[in-house]
Amino acid sequence: MRYHCIIDAYSEDIIRQMEELYAFKTAFLQEAEEGVSYVLCRNRTVVERLGRRISGSAVAIIAEDYSPESVLEALGKETDLEDIYIFGSGICGTELSVRLAARMKGSSVAAVHGLEWKEHVTVKKMVYASHMEGTFRMKKGPYCISLAKGMDRQELEHGTFHIMKEMQCTGLPESVVSRKTTANEAAGGLDEAKVVIAAGRGIRNKENADYLRETAKALGGELGVSRSAAMNAWAPMNRMIGVSGAMLQPDICITAGVSGAAAFYAGIEKSKFIVAINTDGQAPIMKKADVAVADDFVPVVKALRELAER
Ligand SMILES: Cc1cc2nc3c(=O)[nH]c(=O)nc-3n(C[C@H](O)[C@H](O)[C@H](O)COP(=O)(O)OP(=O)(O)OC[C@H]3O[C@@H](n4cnc5c(N)ncnc54)[C@H](O)[C@@H]3O)c2cc1C
Structure with missing residues (x-):
């Protein structure tokens, strides 16, 4: 089984996001094949500045302004139907994981805190207002998950990403007639x-x-x-x-x-x-x-x- 992490470098929370992804990978994916990290970002420099990595290689998905439609367009071209795609916690990760799975006719589960992939891909998440842990078997790849908030964190390995490819997001697809951006007040802790x-x-x-x-x-x-x-x-x-x-x-x-x-x-x-x-x-x-x-x-x-x- 091969997995890929998707990092939202537009987020102010990027280090926390990466540390959670790294801890998740260490806990559940030691024996799986490491894929690439897809870094959603404004430009290549952002990826280079990160300087702390989850996997050796990165694909930089570049757009001046973040828009889920154009990111999904780019990610969709890369998606392998057999693989696991792991998005960070937070609204962006949850939205993209669900929409990528729908686009590629795979499965998605949001706010995941555990994973097994021996025979089938099975994930764990809290349900019923966090009173119970649910175990879900994901039926079809690509298996798109987003992590639960507040997961364990693990300090990142030092080193830089090798940027193996840059993908420039094209403009919005025709299906988007107009778009208005509202400033999102920072969660502020x-x-x-x-x-x-x-x-x-x-x-x-x-x-x-x-x-x-x-x-x-x-x-x-x-x-x-x-x-x-x-x-x-x-x-x-x-x-x-x-x-x-x-x-x-x-x-x-x-x-x-x-x-x-x-x-x-x-x-x-x-x-x-x-x-x-x-x-x-x-x-x-x-x-x-x-x-x-x-x-x-x-x-x-x-x-x-x-x-x-x-
Ligand atoms: C699937 C689902 C998911 C939901 N998820 C959430 C969720 O995540 N979060 C959430 O909050 N709700 C959620 N809800 C809605 C939830 O059920 C309630 O409707 C909502 O929490 C009520 O909000 P409230 O207490 O502010 O308002 P109300 O229930 O209307 O209560 C207002 C209170 O203010 C008091 N009050 C009035 N004037 C004053 C005053 N001057 N000083 C002091 N007290 C005063 C009243 O006595 C009353 O008790 C969900 C509902 C569903 C169906």
């Missing part, structure tokens, strides 16, 4: 924050979300939101907590205006200490929290902010 303020629909508007973000910063933490708050665009989607977003384990999580639906709660249940602020003393979150404050979040958060700034 929500995943690793020790203090998180989680804001829900009860905070009512974006101004309050901004106030809560500043309060979180004053406490040395980060703002996360429920799906309702993210859908109202009070914070970017990459701030969403829960089964469809980030699964966190901070020291302290303070929820404000969150009811505590199961899909949300799964994302904070590993917190060491949970404080819930909700006007409804009967909301589900109030029974699950270590401290429940039955009040409007505004005066409570204001008092907390004053304390933090003092």
